[in-house]
Amino acid sequence: MILEGLLSVLTFQNLLYIALATAGGLVIGALPGLTATMGVALLVPLTFVMSPVTGLAILGALYMAAIYGGCFSAILINTPGTPGSIATSFDGYPMCAKGEGERAIIGATAASVLGGLVSLLALFFLAPPLARISLQFGPPEYFWLAIFGLTVMSSLGEGSTIKTFMAGGFGLLVSCIGITRMAGELRFGFGIHELQGGIELVAALIGLFCIPEALNFMGSGSTIYDVARVKRRKGVILSTLREMLGMRATLLRSSLIGVIVGILPGAGGTIANLIAYNEAKKASKHPEKFGTGCLEGVVAPETANNATVGGGLVPTLTLGVPGTPVAAVIYGALLLHGLRPGAELFTVYGKIVYGFMFAIVISTLMMGVIGVLMGVAMYRAVSRVPARFLAPGIVFLSIVGSYAIRNNMTDVVMMLGFGFLGYAFKRLGLSPGAVVLGLILGPIAEEGLVQASLMGKAVGLFNVFFKRPISLILIILTVVSLVWPFAAGLLARTRKGGKACVEH
Amino acid sequence: MLSTKQNTDRIVAVFMLVVSLVFWWQLRSISAGLDIIFPRFIIACLVGLSLLLLVKSVVKPEFAELLAIQSKSRVVAGAAASVAWVVFLRILGFAITSVLVFSALSWLLADRSKRNVSTAIVSLLVAVAIVAAVYLVFAGFLEVPLPRGTLFQT
Numbered sequence: 001m002i003l004e005g006l007l008s009v010l011t012f013q014n015l016l017y018i019a020l021a022t023a024g025g026l027v028i029g030a031l032p033g034l035t036a037t038m039g040v041a042l043l044v045p046l047t048f049v050m051s052p053v054t055g056l057a058i059l060g061a062l063y064m065a066a067i068y069g070g071c072f073s074a075i076l077i078n079t080p081g082t083p084g085s086i087a088t089s090f091d092g093y094p095m096c097a098k099g100e101g102e103r104a105i106i107g108a109t110a111a112s113v114l115g116g117l118v119s120l121l122a123l124f125f126l127a128p129p130l131a132r133i134s135l136q137f138g139p140p141e142y143f144w145l146a147i148f149g150l151t152v153m154s155s156l157g158e159g160s161t162i163k164t165f166m167a168g169g170f171g172l173l174v175s176c177i178g179i180t181r182m183a184g185e186l187r188f189g190f191g192i193h194e195l196q197g198g199i200e201l202v203a204a205l206i207g208l209f210c211i212p213e214a215l216n217f218m219g220s221g222s223t224i225y226d227v228a229r230v231k232r233r234k235g236v237i238l239s240t241l242r243e244m245l246g247m248r249a250t251l252l253r254s255s256l257i258g259v260i261v262g263i264l265p266g267a268g269g270t271i272a273n274l275i276a277y278n279e280a281k282k283a284s285k286h287p288e289k290f291g292t293g294c295l296e297g298v299v300a301p302e303t304a305n306n307a308t309v310g311g312g313l314v315p316t317l318t319l320g321v322p323g324t325p326v327a328a329v330i331y332g333a334l335l336l337h338g339l340r341p342g343a344e345l346f347t348v349y350g351k352i353v354y355g356f357m358f359a360i361v362i363s364t365l366m367m368g369v370i371g372v373l374m375g376v377a378m379y380r381a382v383s384r385v386p387a388r389f390l391a392p393g394i395v396f397l398s399i400v401g402s403y404a405i406r407n408n409m410t411d412v413v414m415m416l417g418f419g420f421l422g423y424a425f426k427r428l429g430l431s432p433g434a435v436v437l438g439l440i441l442g443p444i445a446e447e448g449l450v451q452a453s454l455m456g457k458a459v460g461l462f463n464v465f466f467k468r469p470i471s472l473i474l475i476i477l478t479v480v481s482l483v484w485p486f487a488a489g490l491l492a493r494t495r496k497g498g499k500a501c502v503e504h
Numbered sequence: 505m506l507s508t509k510q511n512t513d514r515i516v517a518v519f520m521l522v523v524s525l526v527f528w529w530q531l532r533s534i535s536a537g538l539d540i541i542f543p544r545f546i547i548a549c550l551v552g553l554s555l556l557l558l559v560k561s562v563v564k565p566e567f568a569e570l571l572a573i574q575s576k577s578r579v580v581a582g583a584a585a586s587v588a589w590v591v592f593l594r595i596l597g598f599a600i601t602s603v604l605v606f607s608a609l610s611w612l613l614a615d616r617s618k619r620n621v622s623t624a625i626v627s628l629l630v631a632v633a634i635v636a637a638v639y640l641v642f643a644g645f646l647e648v649p650l651p652r653g654t655l656f657q658t
Binding site: 042160162163165169170172173176182185190215218387389392393395396397399403407419420427428430453454 | 516519524534541553575579586587602613614
């Protein structure tokens with residue numbers, strides 16, 4: 001069955017389609033506003049006329065490539081192409097500013113390929129036990145996962161921790177705008193009926209990252225985009241890969257984070273890159289280098305966000321419960337092709353499903369080659385584009401991208417509003433990344449809190465929030481995450497003091 | 505001599521206190537229940553952090569030159585162009601608005617000494633090319649409809 005699946009994909013036509021879908025996915029991921037979900041959803045009708053293997057192969061290839069493609073705009077113009085690349089911009093853009101954009105792109109590519117392959121291995125061999133873990137996650141676990149995710153904020157701000165948490169709190173508050181999911185009541189509408197649908201995350205993300213970048217650039221008075229100074233280095237590919245061999249622990253940890261976050265339905269892949277970045281920074285011997293243009297700061301989030309692909313497909317294929325929004329679209333495509341997720345998917349339709357999984361593996365490998373070529377070409381092109389076209393271009397793509405989300409002008413207005421707010425926030429030392437984190441985690445935290453509170457009416461709030469095994473693990477991780485920066489600082493100061501004593 | 509640096513801690517603290525107050529005021533219209541717990545908690549945290557920052561703004565303030573921008577006029581022009589882009593998108597539609605605003609903005613961002621007719625023509629041609637390419641990709645290939653504008657709606 002597995003061999004049949006592999007052979008069904010290894011036809012010239014399928015390989016060509018996979019290559020085209022991979023290239024298309026890279027472009028979609030790179031353009032702010034176009035997400036993997038949108039790309040896969042738009043492609044689904046085209047697969048009706050294809051065989052199930054070919055159709056699903058294209059969708060899987062585009063999915064993996066689009067998740068990776070977000071790193072291009074994150075590195076080159078500090079504007080994450082997808083929510084999964086937010087953390088990539090923290091070090092990717094500074095690397096580009098130092099003329100090391102090629103190194104950043106190569107690192108991001110290799111990390112994405114590795115993360116994708118690890119998650120697909122997990123999908124092939126560990127799908128049933130991982131699916132069982134995902135079933136253990138209930139509202140209390142989602143609440144604590146969101147709280148743990150919020151501790152990531154401490155690594156997002158460049159300056160004051162208080163301001164970073166305030167930015168995150170602002171994001172959490174703004175995420176409450178709209179009709180509530182529990183009681184269906186409109187909250188914080190301010191008399192504007194367009195706010196009934198709440199704040200569209202991707203529109204806010206584009207605004208908070210793209211518009212300030214364009215305005216900053218206009219305000220710099222520069223006529224060339226001298227951020228992307230190209231420092232051509234011979235053998236940069238091999239040297240970067242060699243450097244990554246020394247980051248094995250980061251690569252493995254980030255892959256696991258991506259797989260685990262990916263298997264959790266509703267958590268989405270957006271927080272995986274942020275958690276992986278935070279954990280890599282905490283584990284690093286030189287955490288002060290994160291945020292200044294350090295390769296590990298690119299590798300960790302990119303590994304994690306592509307690792308969510310396989311992770312997200314675990315509950316989708318085994319239980320029919322999508323782990324990520326894109327997996328939900330793929331679930332729909334599976335049904336359209338007559339396949340029902342569950343046990344019989346791997347037996348009755350084994351050839352198709354294994355063919356689909358092998359197609360994603362092939363796409364991941366192709367992504368490595370196509371990605372490096374495209375990424376380096378884009379990097380060199382961006383450095384040659386006159387600034388007077390680049391800044392309006394960023395604004396233009398932001399407007400188009402935010403409109404394309406829901407074909408709604410409200411999202412464009414929201415995007416621009418958040419853009420001006422983001423510009424002001426950056427000048428005041430408030431982190432736009434923390435605002436976005438609040439926007440992402442607010443709904444997860446609130447839904448978990450409210451549903452767990454309802455559960456607590458039957459069995460007691462304490463039992464619900466503090467006596468479940470996975471909740472306890474998440475609470476411990478949260479406490480460690482909060483305490484670690486202080487403990488590490490104290491440890492470092494104690495060691496310095498000890499050394500000074502010895503020297504005396 | 506007047507300092508050009510502003511106390512950013514104080515500005516942020518006051519801003520967040522105002523935001524908290526506005527959102528708290530809005531909570532009146534929501535019936536008490538599960539929908540009120542989470543926002544109330546966040547507002548309380550935000551107020552607490554704001555007060556902490558207000559104390560810090562006195563004890564150990566953080567200053568920054570908020571208006572230290574090389575070219576303020578370009579930022580204002582860029583912001584105004586972005587607003588005009590969004591406003592006229594609804595009226596004139598995607599293609600016309602984008603070509604006009606893109607070419608105007610790219611001409612304005614050129615070096616002062618190079619702002620002439622030929623630069624304007626180049627800006628216009630580049631704008632047309634980029635808008636056409638994006639239109640083909642979005643409306644043509646991806647079938648994402650772009651705004652036609654109320655002026656051209658039948």
